[in-house]
Amino acid sequence: MTKRYWETVSDAQLLAVELTTDDPENLANLVSTVPEGASESFVEYGYDLRKSEHEKMRCTHCHQPHLAGLVINKGGLRFLVGHICGVHIYGANFAALRKDYDAAVDRQAILRRITQIRAVVDPFLEWLETFSTAEVFDRYVELKSRFRKSLPWLWDQLEWHTNNGGGRVGQTRLPKTLFDGFTDPQRGLKELAAEISKLAMLVVSKVEIDRDINSTLGRLQSLLSRIEDTIRQLQEVEQFFQPNSLAGVVSWANQRDRRRKYRAELMKITCIEGNSQTNVRVSPAYKIPDIAPIAAFRTAVSNLSDPVAQPLHSTDRSRAV
Numbered sequence: 620m621t622k623r624y625w626e627t628v629s630d631a632q633l634l635a636v637e638l639t640t641d642d643p644e645n646l647a648n649l650v651s652t653v654p655e656g657a658s659e660s661f662v663e664y665g666y667d668l669r670k671s672e673h674e675k676m677r678c679t680h681c682h683q684p685h686l687a688g689l690v691i692n693k694g695g696l697r698f699l700v701g702h703i704c705g706v707h708i709y710g711a712n713f714a715a716l717r718k719d720y721d722a723a724v725d726r727q728a729i730l731r732r733i734t735q736i737r738a739v740v741d742p743f744l745e746w747l748e749t750f751s752t753a754e755v756f757d758r759y760v761e762l763k764s765r766f767r768k769s770l771p772w773l774w775d776q777l778e779w780h781t782n783n784g785g786g787r788v789g790q791t792r793l794p795k796t797l798f799d800g801f802t803d804p805q806r807g808l809k810e811l812a813a814e815i816s817k818l819a820m821l822v823v824s825k826v827e828i829d830r831d832i833n834s835t836l837g838r839l840q841s842l843l844s845r846i847e848d849t850i851r852q853l854q855e856v857e858q859f860f861q862p863n864s865l866a867g868v869v870s871w872a873n874q875r876d877r878r879r880k881y882r883a884e885l886m887k888i889t890c891i892e893g894n895s896q897t898n899v900r901v902s903p904a905y906k907i908p909d910i911a912p913i914a915a916f917r918t919a920v921s922n923l924s925d926p927v928a929q930p931l932h933s934t935d936r937s938r939a940v
């Protein structure tokens with residue numbers, strides 16, 4: 620059997636057309652009698668102007684005035700058929716035309732929804748990919764390993780006080796994770812990124828099979844706060860090296876380490892032992908990426924949620940029938 624018209628239309632073509640019209644009378648090539656000939660016909664548009672002030676239109680077949688109906692395209696010529704008429708005149712054939720058109724309406728709704736979701740999700744996944752390989756992570760690892768190697772006494776103290784000493788030395792509050800000895804922001808982020816792209820694909824396939832996507836979108840949202848945690852972990856470096864915090868740590872260390880002297884400078888801590896000195900400093904390349912995309916994504920995702928979680932084809936069929 621030959622394919623019905625809408626079955627032959629590609630997804631891309633279907634996305635580019637409208638399947639309803641609110642001005643059927645002004646369509647091009649509109650004729651007032653059913654065109655002769657054997658050309659295949661198909662339902663091109665539906666219209667429902669029953670809630671408008673529009674004047675009633677005449678059905679091409681029976682000339683009854685109506686406000687809801689279908690535009691049939693036959694060999695490029697268009698004519699209007701009232702919503703009650705079509706069924707009688709075309710009989711079984713009409714049911715098939717109608718079915719073809721309804722399937723197109725459903726397919727288009729799904730494609731539009733997926734396009735809408737992709738427009739929000741894809742740029743964010745790209746941002747996440749760029750972020751997860753950002754240079755700042757290398758600088759972070761480098762700084763910690765240099766700290767541990769060059770200032771081992773201080774590192775051990777900070778690690779102990781982070782994990783067991785209430786998160787502070789003297790009056791100075793320590794960063795939550797920087798010295799805990801196990802936090803790895805980049806590894807955490809890569810795991811998150813993998814989970815987020817899996818969820819994004821799941822949203823798309825759920826739209827295709829007509830399932831509620833709100834719970835998946837909700838899970839997506841909840842992962843965002845974990846990305847923010849990663850960013851906070853990176854920010855801990857800058858916070859620790861702020862003059863106030865550094866001064867507190869250095870004075871605390873100078874009172875306890877009998878063998879070395881510590882000095883706080885701008886984004887740098889220097890350790891003097893006998894005639895030698897060493898330091899740890901924050902590289903000027905330590906740049907934390909802009910986090911605005913997270914907030915934008917959060918808002919965009921919440922706008923994607925179905926207002927009422929209902930299957931797609933519960934949309935009002937009566938608009939055209």
Ligand SMILES: [Zn+2]
Nearest residue numbers: 678680681704
């Ligand atoms: Zn009619």
